Amino acid sequence: MTPTKGVDIEPPLALLAELTHRCPLRCPYCSNPLDLSRASAEFDAVTWKRVLSEAAALGVLQVHFSGGEPLVPT
16 A cells, blocks of 8 residues: 555555447447547557556456457548
8 A cells, every 4th residue: 555645555456448439339228428439549558558557567357358349440
């Protein structure tokens, strides 16, 4: 635990990694924000490796990969 201004803060246990918002489907129940579908705003592989390394250094034990369809052409 890291003391911060008299409060003990536990490290995060999990990370939800939204890899992409691109998706060819328009499911009525999906909460995928269509205005965020620009592939140019997505992280590249180098950035994801850095994010995952930083998460591990923080003590993250689980990574949940989520998002749209990563194989949709840009």
